[in-house]
Amino acid sequence: MTDERTHAFTDDALGAHDAVALAALVRAGEVNPRELVAAAVARAGRIDGALLPVAHASYDRPRISREGIGGELWGVPTFLKDNVDLRGLPTAMGSEAYRARPARRNARFTDQFLATGLAVLGKSRLPEFGLNASTEFATAQPVRNPWKPSHSSGASSGGAAALVASGVVPIAHANDGGGSIRIPAACCGLVGLKPTRGRLVTNAQGGKLPIDLVTDGVLTRSVRDTAAFYAAAERHHRNPGLPPLGLVEGPGERRLRIGLVLDSPIAKTDEPTRRAVEETAARLEAMGHRVEPITLPFGEEFSRDFLAYWGYIAWVIALTGRLMLDPSFRAGKLDGLTTGLRRRFQAEFPRTPGVLRRLRRAETAYAGIFHEHDAILSPVLAHTTPPIGHLSPNVAFDELIERLLRYVAFTPVNNVTGGPGIALPTGAAPGGLPIGVHLSAAHGQERLLLELAFALEADRPWRRIQD
Numbered sequence: 001m002t003d004e005r006t007h008a009f010t011d012d013a014l015g016a017h018d019a020v021a022l023a024a025l026v027r028a029g030e031v032n033p034r035e036l037v038a039a040a041v042a043r044a045g046r047i048d049g050a051l052l053p054v055a056h057a058s059y060d061r062p063r064i065s066r067e068g069i070g071g072e073l074w075g076v077p078t079f080l081k082d083n084v085d086l087r088g089l090p091t092a093m094g095s096e097a098y099r100a101r102p103a104r105r106n107a108r109f110t111d112q113f114l115a116t117g118l119a120v121l122g123k124s125r126l127p128e129f130g131l132n133a134s135t136e137f138a139t140a141q142p143v144r145n146p147w148k149p150s151h152s153s154g155a156s157s158g159g160a161a162a163l164v165a166s167g168v169v170p171i172a173h174a175n176d177g178g179g180s181i182r183i184p185a186a187c188c189g190l191v192g193l194k195p196t197r198g199r200l201v202t203n204a205q206g207g208k209l210p211i212d213l214v215t216d217g218v219l220t221r222s223v224r225d226t227a228a229f230y231a232a233a234e235r236h237h238r239n240p241g242l243p244p245l246g247l248v249e250g251p252g253e254r255r256l257r258i259g260l261v262l263d264s265p266i267a268k269t270d271e272p273t274r275r276a277v278e279e280t281a282a283r284l285e286a287m288g289h290r291v292e293p294i295t296l297p298f299g300e301e302f303s304r305d306f307l308a309y310w311g312y313i314a315w316v317i318a319l320t321g322r323l324m325l326d327p328s329f330r331a332g333k334l335d336g337l338t339t340g341l342r343r344r345f346q347a348e349f350p351r352t353p354g355v356l357r358r359l360r361r362a363e364t365a366y367a368g369i370f371h372e373h374d375a376i377l378s379p380v381l382a383h384t385t386p387p388i389g390h391l392s393p394n395v396a397f398d399e400l401i402e403r404l405l406r407y408v409a410f411t412p413v414n415n416v417t418g419g420p421g422i423a424l425p426t427g428a429a430p431g432g433l434p435i436g437v438h439l440s441a442a443h444g445q446e447r448l449l450l451e452l453a454f455a456l457e458a459d460r461p462w463r464r465i466q467d
Contacts, residue, residue: 003150005432006050008043009167009466016466018222019076019170019229023117026075033075033119037062040077040121043168051144053153053162055082056089056123063088063120071117072232073171079163080173082123083130083156083205084216086110094126094156095338096138098321098329108201109216113173116232124159124172126180127393128335129317131310133183133408134391135159138335142388145187146465147433151385154184157219161188164219165465171225175203177214178310179380179411182423186380186436189425189463190219191226191453194411196443197418198239199230211309211359213415221462223453224249226422230446242444251458252451256374258284259294264409266303267382276427276435277379283426283459284377284452291377297365298413303405305355306412311345312352314338340397359416366417370442375452380436382409384429414440422449425462434463 009016013035017025025031041059048054063086068074080086083093085107090100106114114120125143127135135143135158143158145151146166153162157174161184164172174181176194185192195215206214220226231247238244260281263269269277281291317338321329334342369376383406389395391403414421420441427435441448 003148005465006047006146006149007166007465008046012039012042014039014043014167016464017170019073019220019225020222022076022170023073036075037077037119037121040169044121047146047166047168050149051146051162051166052141053124053143053159054079054122055092055125055159058089058120058122063114065111065114067115067236068117071115072228074117076118076171077121077169078118078172079122079124079160079169080110080113080120081157081160081175082126083175084110084173085204086120086123089123093129093325094137095128095334096140097331097333098326100326107204109203112201112233112236115236116229118171124157124163126156126159128338130156130177130180131314131341132156132337132391132393133179133404134386136388136392138393144388145385145433147189148431151387151433152187152391154187154385156180157184160219161185161190164188164190164221167466171218171220171229173216174219175214175216176415177206178415179408181217181219182380182411182421182436182438183408185219185423185425186434187385189434189465190221191223191425192219192423193217193226193446193449194414194421195230195446196242196420199242199245199446200233201237209313210356211416223450223457227450245446248447248450248454250451251455252448255288255290257372258289258291259369259373259376260291261294261296261376261378264382265299267406267409269379270383272384272427272429273379273381273435277377277437280426280437280456281377283456287455287459294373294376296369296413298362301358302362302413305358306416307401307405308345308348308351308355309359311341311348314341315345318342335393336397337393337400340401362413363417366413366419367442374441375448376440378410378438378440380410380423380438381407383407384435385433410438419443420446420449422453424453424456426456428463
């Protein structure tokens with residue numbers, strides 16, 4: 001297998017356009033949605049054998065909604081992640097533990113997603129139940145990174161990231177329960193906004209948990225595509241408990257006070273990642289913002305508690321799979337990571353009340369940060385994208401957990417607390433793989449994050465895989 005960049009960009013109806021540009025061409029009558037779908041299907045055929053991002057295809061029957069006709073993103077092809085129900089297609093959750101049957105109805109989020117005008121061509125792959133930070137499997141082939149196919153595309157929205165980064169579609173659904181929008185964005189050179197908890201309709205899985213970690217969203221190649229999606233989604237459903245977002249169209253005018261975090265309490269950031277964050281800080285300072293080092297109020301205990309809660313999720317899956325997923329579910333077929341997390345939780349079960357109590361208190365500590373600062377700048381991940389195999393579920397469980405903790409050292413805070421965070425592709429590793437930086441803000445402040453993202457993109461446009 002070649003390790004050269006793998007992409008599908010070509011001179012077809014999609015070109016190198018982002019979703020906003022394509023929707024504008026559709027509205028102007030310069031291109032037909034059917035042409036966009038045909039181009040995306042052809043592109044998927046060119047890269048699927050190398051990158052393997054597609055879980056289920058529906059190329060002959062793209063899914064659209066009447067509500068979406070004429071919407072902001074009308075006619076733009078996309079994919080839905082394979083842990084959200086789409087009527088008529090199975091929801092396999094990336095697992096080999098059961099045989100998924102076609103869903104009978106759409107999830108609530110699917111209806112909101114389709115209301116933006118997007119045309120769904122199928123479903124993208126994720127690791128088992130989204131529990132890993134790399135889209136790898138016990139027996140199946142992994143999803144590969146378009147920038148360097150020997151390396152991970154991130155997770156759990158790794159299939160979506162590979163589809164967008166390689167140019168098959170300009171935008172794809174992703175969701176985030178511990179970093180699963182922002183991690184693949186960082187690995188694949190994309191924009192990935194995890195919104196405030198409650199900004200979009202409640203995720204079907206996350207809403208059943210004692211602490212809802214999961215928020216849906218999208219992965220894109222441009223900031224304006226992300227902004228356009230959230231503006232369109234808000235027209236379908238707006239949470240009255242949050243400030244309205246509307247359409248963000250460019251940088252803001254406010255000069256901000258930004259806290260800088262380079263290391264986590266459990267992992268020292270590697271040099272290429274540290275350099276990318278420091279360079280981004282310098283750029284923000286050159287724009288007039290004040291950037292100063294801060295210490296987050298989350299230590300090693302937070303990481304241990306998050307890991308325990310991750311184990312609780314695996315335990316619930318194993319316990320209820322036959323009832324909640326499919327009668328064919330067999331816990332004995334779960335991969336090594338899910339099984340290890342479940343067993344770890346069972347061994348530490350007495351800690352659960354304290355874990356939940358401390359994690360719930362974290363939201364107050366998070367809110368306190370923004371009494372003094374408008375945003376936080378940090379790495380997305382503590383080190384650069386690892387090769388395939390480093391985070392395989394077949395790695396011995398104790399070693400795999402240590403590797404995950406040393407890698408996913410920043411993003412879970414936003415999931416536990418519900419605060420928004422955005423990954424931006426501002427850096428590059430020596431071998432060319434993208435490096436993402438992370439910006440966080442107070443609850444409901446997605447507008448501020450998007451304005452900062454617009455400013456950074458305008459100052460130095462993101463690298464393009466086809467250049």
